Amino acid sequence: MSRHIVLSPASRNTTTGMIGVIDPRFRIICTIIFAVFIVSVTSWQAVVATIVVAAVMVALSLPEWRKTLRRVLTMDGFIFATLLLLPFTYPGDTVFTVWGHAASQQGIYQAVMIGLKANAVIFTVMAFLGSLGSTDLGRGMMGLYIPTKLTTLLMFTVRYIDVLHHEYLRLRQAMRARAFHLRSNRHSWKMTGYLVGMLLVGAHDRSERIVWAMKCRGFHGHFHFTHLPRPAKSDYMFLLVMAVILVMLITLEALCPPLI
Known part of the structure; x- marks a missing residue:
């Protein structure tokens, strides 16, 4: 029996679409670069x-549209x-007032920009990480030499947010079985507080x-992932296309000054 538990994908055919076959390391890199660019733009x-561009990439990854829109x-x-x-x-500059409170033009612009x-x-x-499983995400982060503690923390977060969600649904189902209906009254707020408390x-x-179960299985602080294969030509082509798109977006940002 091996001393360490090695995590590997259950199947190599679990991803769909053009984005699903790209190396996880390249997808993580593109996500970080595009996110930094987005929060830095002013136009x-x-x-x-x-x-x-991101919506087109989402379409190429063939997602579940109902869940994505939700x-x-x-x-x-x-x-x-x-x-x-x-x-x-x-x-x-004041645009309109509501009950004596003035709304500024600059504030509206900032709100719209933050929303966009x-x-x-x-x-x-x-687009880049939606079809990526938690194990492949961990393998990609380890392949990029991201700190082990951060990778382990993210793996636990991804895994147990879903567990907490199912626990919440179980408690909500138990409340509905007892004929509870959410209303704007003291009883409803009290029951909601009990729900949050029981969830915590x-x-x-x-x-x-979970900690004791993992210790019984020899867990000592971090996961061990199987190594990713060498990037294919399609991975480098994907990275080249994303670099061209990024240069075009940077050019658009330089040519279009902010309105305010």
């Missing part, structure tokens, strides 16, 4: 162009609720059981 033309709409709802107050707190950038980043992540307590208890 809305470059951001919109990046969203279009994720995007969920993120947009959170961003909208967060940015709703930004025009009223950002100084600048957030969508561009989420589309980029879904259950997560803590489960984490202790």
Whole structure:
């Protein structure tokens, strides 16, 4: 019996689309570079162009469209609720007032830009990493010599967010079985607090059981992954195409100054 547990993909045919066959290391590199570029741009033309490019890449990865749109709409709802107050707190030229609070033109522009950038980043992540399994993600990070502790932490995060989600669904189903209906009253808020508390307590208890189970299996702080094969010509072609697209986006950013 081997001393260390070695993680390898269950199947080499689990990914679909043109993006799914690209080396994980190249996909992680492209994600980081494009994300840094997106948060650095100042013109809305470059951001919109990046969203279009990322949307095309998402289409090439052949995702589950219903799940993809649900994720995007969920993120947009959170961003909208967060940015709703930004025009009223950002100084600048007044456009309109609501109950005596002035909304500035600069604040509206910043809110729109942040919303566009957030969508561009989420589309980029879904395009390059959406079809990448957790094991392949870990192998790619180790192949790029990313610190082992960070890789292990990310692996646990990816794995147990889904576990916590299923635990939440189990608790919600138990509440519905007891005829609970969410309303805007004191009882509903109290039950929601109990739900969050039980989720945290259950997560803590489960984490202790997981730690002991992993120690019994010889876990000593990090995972061992099988080595990735040498990059193919298609991987280098993909990297070249992404470099050309990035140069075009940088040129667009240089030619289109910010509105404000």
